[in-house]
Amino acid sequence: MNARRLFFVLSLLLLCHALSAQIRVEPSIGASFPLNGASGTRLPFPSVVCGVKYYPSSRPFSFGVEGAMNIAYRREGATRENGVAEDWALRNLSLLAVVDWHFYTNQNIRLFLGCGAGLAHRHQTLPGFNTYDAPALGICCSPRVGIYLKNRLFFALNAYVTEKNFNTIGLQIGYSIGKKK
Numbered sequence: 001m002n003a004r005r006l007f008f009v010l011s012l013l014l015l016c017h018a019l020s021a022q023i024r025v026e027p028s029i030g031a032s033f034p035l036n037g038a039s040g041t042r043l044p045f046p047s048v049v050c051g052v053k054y055y056p057s058s059r060p061f062s063f064g065v066e067g068a069m070n071i072a073y074r075r076e077g078a079t080r081e082n083g084v085a086e087d088w089a090l091r092n093l094s095l096l097a098v099v100d101w102h103f104y105t106n107q108n109i110r111l112f113l114g115c116g117a118g119l120a121h122r123h124q125t126l127p128g129f130n131t132y133d134a135p136a137l138g139i140c141c142s143p144r145v146g147i148y149l150k151n152r153l154f155f156a157l158n159a160y161v162t163e164k165n166f167n168t169i170g171l172q173i174g175y176s177i178g179k180k181k
């Protein structure tokens with residue numbers, strides 16, 4: 001068998017496996033809150049997460065890739081000369097490899113613990129002034145816990161830990177699109 005035929009056969013087998021696998025797209029929205037860092041009032045800000053996960057049959061875990069945008073938003077008590085409060089927006093865009101362990105599963109509920117690790121791009125702005133950049137690219141870790149209802153709707157409490165001022169904790173609500181487990 002020549003190399004092209006072998007490649008074709010292996011590709012066909014991989015495609016058949018992928019089509020029968022439990023691959024899902026999981027978009028979610030939520031709110032993120034700053035964890036630590038700069039002073040001032042910590043305000044909630046919208047966050048967006050989208051992941052693609054693989055659910056192996058008869059295994060209590062899933063793994064995949066996740067992209068997220070979180071903003072740590074703070075309002076300083078002090079004001080500038082013109083009387084306007086200083087608002088800081090600390091944006092964190094991350095791309096993570098994620099693994100979730102589904103430690104309790106029944107027909108209606110699935111509880112999970114998970115963690116993600118990857119890269120984050122960080123950007124800091126103060127409206128009315130120039131933007132200030134922290135080291136633009138860094139490492140990000142994201143522990144999380146959550147629940148799936150009816151194998152579709154999910155709620156997750158997660159944290160994005162990357163650099164002092166950019167760390168956030170958030171609550172997400174999302175929907176799992178794909179083949180049912």
